[in-house]
Amino acid sequence: HIIEESVEHLFLGCQVAKDYWNSIGLTVSQSPDLFQILEDFNAQLNVPFFMEIIIFMCWGIWMTINDFISRGMDPANH
Numbered sequence: 001h002i003i004e005e006s007v008e009h010l011f012l013g014c015q016v017a018k019d020y021w022n023s024i025g026l027t028v029s030q031s032p033d034l035f036q037i038l039e040d041f042n043a044q045l046n047v048p049f050f051m052e053i054i055i056f057m058c059w060g061i062w063m064t065i066n067d068f069i070s071r072g073m074d075p076a077n078h
Contacts, residue, residue: 010065012037017061024057 011017012028021028029040042050 008034011058011061014065016064016068020057020061020064024053 006013012021018028026041026044029037031037031040038054041054045053047053
């Protein structure tokens, strides 16, 4: 049984993603607008290189979820 995943849920809504964002002190807003969420991250981080942080965090989330799906590794152990 295959479940289709949305980009928003994968990088912002699932518990793994929330834990990643929380690990650097970011709270994901409930806004349905992705650009508003990015603006919120920018305001929370308050650094000129915030987009680089977002990119690295998304890469980490992707790798964690990928390991869980393809290798059966528990995301809690990352």
